[in-house]
Amino acid sequence: MTRTSRLFVAALALVGLVAAGCGSSNNDSSATTAAAATIAPTPKVTGDLAVFAATSLTAAFNQIGPAFTKANPDAKVTFSFNGSSTLVQNIKDGAPADVFASADQANMDKLTSASLNGSTPVVFAKNKLAIIVPKGNPKGITGVADLAKPGTKVVLCQAQVPCGNYANQVLEAANVTVTPVSQTENVGQVVTAVTTGEADAGIVYVTDVQNVADKADAVDIPDDINVVARYPAASVKDSKHQEADAAFISFLTGSEARAILEKYGFEAP
Amino acid sequence: MTRPAVVSTTARHRRVGSERLPAPLLALAIVAIAFFALPFIGLLWKAPWSEAWSILTSPGARTALRLSIYCSLWSTALATVFGVPLAWLLARVAFPGRGLVRALCTLSMVLPPVVAGVALFYALGRRGLVGQYLYRWTGYSLPFTTAGVIVAQTFVAMPFLVIAVEAAFRQQDTRYEEAARTLGASRWYTFRRVTLPAIRPGLVAGAVLAWARALGEFGATITFAGNFPGRTQTMPLAIYIANEVDPDEAIILSLILIAISFGVLVALRDRFLGGGSPQPV
Amino acid sequence: MTLEARLVRTLGRFELDVELEAKPGEVVALLGPNGAGKSTAFRCLAGLLPLDGGRITLDGAPLDDPGADVFVPPDERPVGVVFQDYLLFPNLTALENVAFGLRARGLARSEARARAGSWLERVGLGDHAGHRPRALSGGQAQRVALARALATEPRLLLLDEPLAALDVGTRGGVRRDLRRHLTTFDGMRLLVTHDPVDAYALADRVVILEAGRVAQTGTLAEVTARPRSRYIADLLGTNLLRGEGRGGALVLVTGAGVVAAEPVTGPTFAVVPPSAVALYLTQPVGSPRNVWPSRVVDVDQQTDRVRVRLEGPVPLVAEITAAALAELALQAGDRVWAAVKATEIATYPA
Numbered sequence A: 001m002t003r004t005s006r007l008f009v010a011a012l013a014l015v016g017l018v019a020a021g022c023g024s025s026n027n028d029s030s031a032t033t034a035a036a037a038t039i040a041p042t043p044k045v046t047g048d049l050a051v052f053a054a055t056s057l058t059a060a061f062n063q064i065g066p067a068f069t070k071a072n073p074d075a076k077v078t079f080s081f082n083g084s085s086t087l088v089q090n091i092k093d094g095a096p097a098d099v100f101a102s103a104d105q106a107n108m109d110k111l112t113s114a115s116l117n118g119s120t121p122v123v124f125a126k127n128k129l130a131i132i133v134p135k136g137n138p139k140g141i142t143g144v145a146d147l148a149k150p151g152t153k154v155v156l157c158q159a160q161v162p163c164g165n166y167a168n169q170v171l172e173a174a175n176v177t178v179t180p181v182s183q184t185e186n187v188g189q190v191v192t193a194v195t196t197g198e199a200d201a202g203i204v205y206v207t208d209v210q211n212v213a214d215k216a217d218a219v220d221i222p223d224d225i226n227v228v229a230r231y232p233a234a235s236v237k238d239s240k241h242q243e244a245d246a247a248f249i250s251f252l253t254g255s256e257a258r259a260i261l262e263k264y265g266f267e268a269p
Numbered sequence B: 001m002t003r004p005a006v007v008s009t010t011a012r013h014r015r016v017g018s019e020r021l022p023a024p025l026l027a028l029a030i031v032a033i034a035f036f037a038l039p040f041i042g043l044l045w046k047a048p049w050s051e052a053w054s055i056l057t058s059p060g061a062r063t064a065l066r067l068s069i070y071c072s073l074w075s076t077a078l079a080t081v082f083g084v085p086l087a088w089l090l091a092r093v094a095f096p097g098r099g100l101v102r103a104l105c106t107l108s109m110v111l112p113p114v115v116a117g118v119a120l121f122y123a124l125g126r127r128g129l130v131g132q133y134l135y136r137w138t139g140y141s142l143p144f145t146t147a148g149v150i151v152a153q154t155f156v157a158m159p160f161l162v163i164a165v166e167a168a169f170r171q172q173d174t175r176y177e178e179a180a181r182t183l184g185a186s187r188w189y190t191f192r193r194v195t196l197p198a199i200r201p202g203l204v205a206g207a208v209l210a211w212a213r214a215l216g217e218f219g220a221t222i223t224f225a226g227n228f229p230g231r232t233q234t235m236p237l238a239i240y241i242a243n244e245v246d247p248d249e250a251i252i253l254s255l256i257l258i259a260i261s262f263g264v265l266v267a268l269r270d271r272f273l274g275g276g277s278p279q280p281v
Numbered sequence C: 001m002t003l004e005a006r007l008v009r010t011l012g013r014f015e016l017d018v019e020l021e022a023k024p025g026e027v028v029a030l031l032g033p034n035g036a037g038k039s040t041a042f043r044c045l046a047g048l049l050p051l052d053g054g055r056i057t058l059d060g061a062p063l064d065d066p067g068a069d070v071f072v073p074p075d076e077r078p079v080g081v082v083f084q085d086y087l088l089f090p091n092l093t094a095l096e097n098v099a100f101g102l103r104a105r106g107l108a109r110s111e112a113r114a115r116a117g118s119w120l121e122r123v124g125l126g127d128h129a130g131h132r133p134r135a136l137s138g139g140q141a142q143r144v145a146l147a148r149a150l151a152t153e154p155r156l157l158l159l160d161e162p163l164a165a166l167d168v169g170t171r172g173g174v175r176r177d178l179r180r181h182l183t184t185f186d187g188m189r190l191l192v193t194h195d196p197v198d199a200y201a202l203a204d205r206v207v208i209l210e211a212g213r214v215a216q217t218g219t220l221a222e223v224t225a226r227p228r229s230r231y232i233a234d235l236l237g238t239n240l241l242r243g244e245g246r247g248g249a250l251v252l253v254t255g256a257g258v259v260a261a262e263p264v265t266g267p268t269f270a271v272v273p274p275s276a277v278a279l280y281l282t283q284p285v286g287s288p289r290n291v292w293p294s295r296v297v298d299v300d301q302q303t304d305r306v307r308v309r310l311e312g313p314v315p316l317v318a319e320i321t322a323a324a325l326a327e328l329a330l331q332a333g334d335r336v337w338a339a340v341k342a343t344e345i346a347t348y349p350a
Helices: A003-037 A055-071 A084-092 A105-113 A144-148 A162-174 A187-195 A206-211 A242-253 A255-263 B009-013 B023-046 B049-056 B059-092 B098-110 B113-124 B131-138 B146-171 B175-182 B187-198 B200-215 B219-225 B235-245 B247-267 B269-274 C038-046 C094-104 C109-122 C138-151 C168-183 C196-202 C220-225 C230-236 C322-328
Strands: A047-054 A075-082 A099-101 A122-127 A129-134 A154-157 A182-184 A201-205 A216-219 A229-235 C003-011 C014-022 C027-031 C053-058 C061-065 C079-082 C156-160 C188-193 C205-210 C213-218 C239-246 C249-252 C257-259 C266-272 C278-280 C290-302 C305-311 C316-321 C335-340 C346-349
Touching: A047 A055, A047 A084, A047 A242, A055 A075, A055 A187, A055 A206, A055 A242, A055 A255, A075 A084, A075 A242, A084 A099, A084 A105, A084 B235, A099 A242, A105 A162, A105 A229, A122 A242, A122 A255, A129 A162, A129 A187, A129 A206, A144 A162, A144 A201, A154 A162, A154 A187, A162 A201, A182 A187, A187 A201, A187 A206, A187 A216, A201 A206, A206 A216, A229 A242, A242 A255, B023 B247, B049 B247, B059 B098, B059 B146, B059 B200, B059 B235, B059 B247, B098 B146, B113 B131, B113 B146, B113 B219, B146 B200, B146 B219, B175 B187, B175 C079, B187 B200, B187 C094, B200 B247, B219 B235, B235 B247, B247 B269, C003 C038, C014 C027, C014 C038, C014 C188, C014 C205, C027 C038, C027 C196, C038 C079, C038 C156, C038 C188, C079 C138, C094 C109, C094 C138, C109 C138, C138 C168, C168 C196, C188 C196, C196 C220, C205 C220, C205 C230, C213 C220, C213 C230, C220 C230, C230 C239, C278 C316, C290 C322, C305 C322, C316 C322, C316 C335
Parallel strands: A047 A075, A047 A099, A154 A182, A154 A201, C014 C213, C027 C188, C027 C205, C079 C156, C156 C188
Antiparallel strands: A099 A229, A122 A229, A129 A201, A129 A216, C003 C014, C003 C053, C053 C061, C205 C213, C239 C249, C239 C266, C249 C257, C266 C346, C278 C335, C290 C305, C290 C335, C305 C316
């Protein structure tokens, strides 16, 4: 092949790739018009969704995702789990998210006050806090007050992360001052610190302790000082799959997702 | 007889060696310079100068900076105390498996720092390979402590010093050490009075590199030592967290760190970048 | 009190096996071509290279005795060393250099500097005490190196090619100074050199080293009168032959016979001055008993004298006039006949 013809073929290939890329978004708009035109009981949902979700939702969402795809075979869901405060900052910085599921209202508010949400937030689950200790409770923690005992290594989330914010509320309600040895970016890191035996205790969601029941125990936090964590979800304004986003969020509030969430210890909204 | 090719006067007056870079190469070099300069210019452009002073003097910033300097100096000291003998061993003693040992000791240079942090955790944590004994006997464990920060920084920074010092040892003229021995100097005296002064430039360069690396260490620190203001929250960690909560603060803190590192590099540039031939000092 | 040494050491393919002796009051020179083993011997004596076999004893005390598992490291030997490149510590002044050995042995700073100062005075460099080595000339550096070695008051002083690092112009003056300083030292002195002029000027006794063995010892006069090594013979520019004496002839290893003026028996050396070798294009018939067919290897013209190197049953160097060369029109590869009168050949037992 001569040099010019090689260049020509390469250019053709490039054009083809671009056309294919444009083609898929064309498909979406055609799906939208199709869905709007025909009022079908189950709307045809397509797209590759990027869902930014709080760390505490990891186990449950990893089941909900495939369930959603089973119900909507043309839709795929990919999750990004981290502390809600980190996630919302990423979205504000322009990260390509389609749906944001936060562990508290405060971080969802950061999205809505910046007018970055596509849909109105909907609460789809509730949670409570618990104290997590290594299996066997070696330091004999019985309640929130024990966290302040000298020599106890307590790990908490950073204050702007939902679990950190909630934990501070609990500590304030219990009138206990705790100096943590570390402040983590998300609740998963608190769990790890405790399950590896490095920390003596942490404050996490009850759902988290349930997930690592073989490596950790929970110490209850009485309801009168505990918080009710509300999990809102909303689509992101710049998402290119608004109808798929809406389908996912309504799936979250549907019976199948609710069963999965309850299995993992969440409460109904 | 053929006529010699006509040579333009400019070409004639240009001496080889002081030639200018060919235009395409010059363009690439300029792009490279822009590549390095742009991020810093971006920071300077976005910096909230009106709040700069209050951020600079805020307790959080001062604490993080003080902790960073404290830990990085300690790490550099430890890297020197342990790194120089290691470098000497690698340079002078031909033992079996030397290549492997050298690779092992410099591995953390190419390792992602988070990997180093995780590995340190499972070695020196409360239930770690060695850490469990430390905890059992003394009730003390390194994670979540300032000492842990120093350990993490030393782990990633020491190879820089080892490599620089090993090179200096290899380049050294060992005959001076022989002369010292014949004059009655013991091995230790010779090491102190002849060898160390001889490798001083390499040692300084290695120490500066190690210090800079320790100062900027993030991944291993946050994974192994955790994050708490005043105890383990060094400048890089503070910047990372500030970026989520208050990006303006992150910019100012970043500029502080850049200014310090830049200052040190400029001050030591001749020894560090100049290199040249090592005087047999 | 003496130095007695038998140095046995292998380095790769090279084997050293020499016996040495030095007494106070005499300067011994270790002389030989490059590769003879001089530096190996030197390093063994300094303690920088342990022996494989043999023994070094100084004043009756062993310094190195592999058989008895004794090795005294260099810093514990009463040996002072002046190195070929002097190796003055570049970051120290001349005074600090000279004081180095004293400080290393634990002497207090002020005392060490005082003594170093007086040593520098003795070698005439008192006013250079504050200079760094790079500010010193070659000769001055050599004197500082000498003072540095002597300051520790060693029993044995070793000098390695002490004048090699100097340019030819300064060498003579420095050699004289060195001789003066050496004579004031009361311990044993051993110097290593490849330059026989150094040996001549500085040494009382020479030990000729060749290929790791001692070829000959004695005063320089003795050694040159009856050379026993190719090295000395080449230096003297004379022919040295070695063979087995049988009756009136010396039989070389090539089988050729050399007729000498006197009868010889046993292993014998024969010296044939190049000027005694006559060259003929055809086989001569005449009185010379020694006539051999030879081939010219090369011709080296030096002003009006020409040295012709020959190979054959008796390898020789002949010296002829330029006119003779022109007449014979000799070139490399030519066949000639070499003739030597027996009376011109000196022989002595090997």
